[in-house]
Amino acid sequence: MASVDLEKPFDYVVVGGGTAGLVIANRLSEDSDVRVLVIEAGADRSTDPLVLCPGLVAGLYGKDEYDWNFMSTPQPTLNNRVINQARGKMLGGSSALNFLMLLYPSKGNIDAWASLGNEGWDFDSLAPYLRKFATVHAPPQSSKDLCGLTYHNEDLAKGDGPIHVTFSEGYNVTNQAWLKTFAGQGLEVTTDPRDGRALGAFQNQASIDPVTHTRSFAASGYYNPEVAKRSNLVVLTETLVSKIIFDTTGDEPVATGVEILTKDGEKKQISASLEVILSAGTLQSPQILELSGIGGKDILVKHNIPVIVENPSVGEYVQDHPIVCQSFEVADTTPSGDVLRDPNVLNALVGMYQASGAGPLGQSTISVAYSPLVDGSGIVPPEAKKELFASHEQTLTTPDSQAIRKLVESSDEATFQFLLFPTQVSIPDVPKSMAEYILPVLPDNYITVMTILNHPFSRGSVHISGPDVHAAPVWDPKYNSNPLDLELLARGVEFVERLVDPSTPFGKLLKDGGKRQPEGLVATDLEKAREIVRQRQISVFHVSGSCAMKPKEQGGVVDTRLRVYGTKRLRVVDASVFPLEPVGNIQSVVYAVAEKAADLIKEDRKNL
Numbered sequence: 209m210a211s212v213d214l215e216k217p218f219d220y221v222v223v224g225g226g227t228a229g230l231v232i233a234n235r236l237s238e239d240s241d242v243r244v245l246v247i248e249a250g251a252d253r254s255t256d257p258l259v260l261c262p263g264l265v266a267g268l269y270g271k272d273e274y275d276w277n278f279m280s281t282p283q284p285t286l287n288n289r290v291i292n293q294a295r296g297k298m299l300g301g302s303s304a305l306n307f308l309m310l311l312y313p314s315k316g317n318i319d320a321w322a323s324l325g326n327e328g329w330d331f332d333s334l335a336p337y338l339r340k341f342a343t344v345h346a347p348p349q350s351s352k353d354l355c356g357l358t359y360h361n362e363d364l365a366k367g368d369g370p371i372h373v374t375f376s377e378g379y380n381v382t383n384q385a386w387l388k389t390f391a392g393q394g395l396e397v398t399t400d401p402r403d404g405r406a407l408g409a410f411q412n413q414a415s416i417d418p419v420t421h422t423r424s425f426a427a428s429g430y431y432n433p434e435v436a437k438r439s440n441l442v443v444l445t446e447t448l449v450s451k452i453i454f455d456t457t458g459d460e461p462v463a464t465g466v467e468i469l470t471k472d473g474e475k476k477q478i479s480a481s482l483e484v485i486l487s488a489g490t491l492q493s494p495q496i497l498e499l500s501g502i503g504g505k506d507i508l509v510k511h512n513i514p515v516i517v518e519n520p521s522v523g524e525y526v527q528d529h530p531i532v533c534q535s536f537e538v539a540d541t542t543p544s545g546d547v548l549r550d551p552n553v554l555n556a557l558v559g560m561y562q563a564s565g566a567g568p569l570g571q572s573t574i575s576v577a578y579s580p581l582v583d584g585s586g587i588v589p590p591e592a593k594k595e596l597f598a599s600h601e602q603t604l605t606t607p608d609s610q611a612i613r614k615l616v617e618s619s620d621e622a623t624f625q626f627l628l629f630p631t632q633v634s635i636p637d638v639p640k641s642m643a644e645y646i647l648p649v650l651p652d653n654y655i656t657v658m659t660i661l662n663h664p665f666s667r668g669s670v671h672i673s674g675p676d677v678h679a680a681p682v683w684d685p686k687y688n689s690n691p692l693d694l695e696l697l698a699r700g701v702e703f704v705e706r707l708v709d710p711s712t713p714f715g716k717l718l719k720d721g722g723k724r725q726p727e728g729l730v731a732t733d734l735e736k737a738r739e740i741v742r743q744r745q746i747s748v749f750h751v752s753g754s755c756a757m758k759p760k761e762q763g764g765v766v767d768t769r770l771r772v773y774g775t776k777r778l779r780v781v782d783a784s785v786f787p788l789e790p791v792g793n794i795q796s797v798v799y800a801v802a803e804k805a806a807d808l809i810k811e812d813r814k815n816l
């Protein structure tokens with residue numbers, strides 16, 4: 209990068225060049241009169257083959273140059289296990305190391321955001337932005353032949369956004385059997401999931417460019433070579449923001465810039481004449497707020513940080529989708545990604561990918577299914593749901609929990625997401641990184657069925673561990689601290705037995721009498737299912753909500769224009785502002801929220 213004059217104020221300073229941060233930077237710098245600076249802790253790894261090749265993603269996890277590699281505190285409800293939380297530390301943030309699944313939120317879910325006091329944030333208002341970020345490609349004929357995809361509505365706007373969204377060419381019999389097995393349970397998708405309503409199994413799309421077979425992510429899309437040429441957009445990589453600087457002389461503190469640490473350890477200050485936008489992600493946006501004096505008084509005083517704005521909700525209400533992973537040994541002829549443990553197989557596939565982009569390494573072949581509350585007997589009838597909630601009434605006192613209860617009680621909403629994952633999953637008590645979950649260690653070949661709770665009731669926290677930005681914040685997800693989450697998850701795990709039963713198309717692909725993980729545990733009753741959750745639940749890596757958009761008295765950190773309460777010229781734009789975790793995988797909502805935020809910021813410029 210040519211040398212940049214950091215002394216001259218920028219109009220906007222974006223903290224974190226991740227998924228949301230690059231959307232904001234791109235859209236604000238569309239106006240060539242506006243000077244925008246992005247400051248990203250990691251490097252630009254946009255041409256790195258490990259980032260670009262979808263099938264090599266495991267090579268990124270746990271490595272300091274790509275991954276912040278957070279660990280939770282030991283979780284009492286999960287046999288005191290520690291849970292890993294990978295987070296992208298590079299341009300593009302977590303979109304550079306995610307699993308590329310591209311799903312859309314449900315209408316009821318986003319409407320619930322509005323019902324929690326966020327006017328303007330209902331599904332219909334967000335829908336244009338869910339189209340704006342993407343270019344959706346038509347499914348290849350081979351995937352239609354294998355998986356039908358009749359629900360995919362090709363008349364819906366394809367869009368021309370920076371992120372390429374596509375179906376895979378590499379689905380196989382396991383995907384086909386998955387769809388048929390759910391249909392046999394009365395769960396077949398008939399409408400396009402992009403429209404905000406989906407119940408049943410379907411093939412999801414992925415953020416993969418179908419021409420190059422490479423990852424399509426925030427850096428390749430929103431900071432592509434054309435955008436990088438803009439002289440009014442500066443991206444500073446390998447630079448840490450250590451705090452926000454305020455002018456405290458007026459009635460409210462005004463954000464005027466940031467303090468940075470260059471990669472040589474030099475401390476500098478950079479001015480923002482219009483706004484500072486914090487996009488450091490769910491675990492680090494609250495860290496920077498607290499380091500800057502915005503947060504709970506006790507925490508700030510404990511670390512000798514002068515209080516600028518007292519708000520104990522900063523870093524609270526962290527939400528995450530819990531995911532329970534059960535692996536099943538496959539029959540000898542059933543495809544499993546575990547064969548990649550053989551270096552000869554891996555090398556052959558890498559060679560094929562390098563030659564033409566062909567083969568499984570350029571594809572995402574995960575399958576998905578959404579279901580209402582189900583258990584070992586199938587779909588749970590409304591009266592049984594009511595009884596379950598009645599027995600947990602005392603834990604359902606907040607507006608959040610009432611909104612979630614309504615979603616789970618609705619017959620249109622997906623309580624669970626089930627995933628078909630093509631390899632075995634191992635769960636060490638204290639993993640070194642995300643890679644340990646997905647790299648095969650057992651000698652036999654497996655596939656994994658994953659049970660995810662779309663609407664968790666439990667809330668965790670993330671707070672600084674010291675006054676230095678280098679000290680990783682303490683993340684305590686408090687999984688299943690609301691016991692209702694364990695009860696719901698256990699019912700989903702019971703349902704998995706219906707999917708793997710030898711009589712189903714899916715069960716027929718598993719080895720007769722084969723092994724399963726956790727070993728020897730079959731969810732024949734609720735208590736066994738609860739034990740499977742305790743042993744096999746991890747994170748789907750969808751942390752959100754730590755700087756929630758809500759009325760302040762209900763735990764909010766930002767208002768409906770994503771401005772930080774009690775300050776001027778400071779916003780947060782990333783997954784931390786979500787008031788409720790969206791259904792399914794959340795990158796689409798991160799992109800859409802950031803697109804909408806960019807419009808809000810542009811509108812507000814007129815009044816600054």
Ligand SMILES: Cc1cc2nc3c(=O)[nH]c(=O)nc-3n(C[C@H](O)[C@H](O)[C@H](O)COP(=O)(O)OP(=O)(O)OC[C@H]3O[C@@H](n4cnc5c(N)ncnc54)[C@H](O)[C@@H]3O)c2cc1C
Pocket residue numbers: 223224225226227228229247248249250293294295296297298299300301302303305306307308309310311447448449450487488489490492496642677748749750751781782783784793794795796798
């Ligand atoms: C392993 C994994 C798999 C996932 N799979 C999927 C999937 O298949 N589908 C899906 O929809 N979603 C998936 N997700 C979730 C999705 O990718 C994230 O929710 C989303 O990318 C988060 O975006 P963000 O903008 O909030 O944060 P990020 O994209 O993480 O951006 C934050 C940025 O801020 C930078 N930063 C942090 N602190 C500082 C600082 N002090 N100074 C400067 N820069 C800083 C970081 O380096 C990072 O680049 C996955 C996530 C992970 C980790």
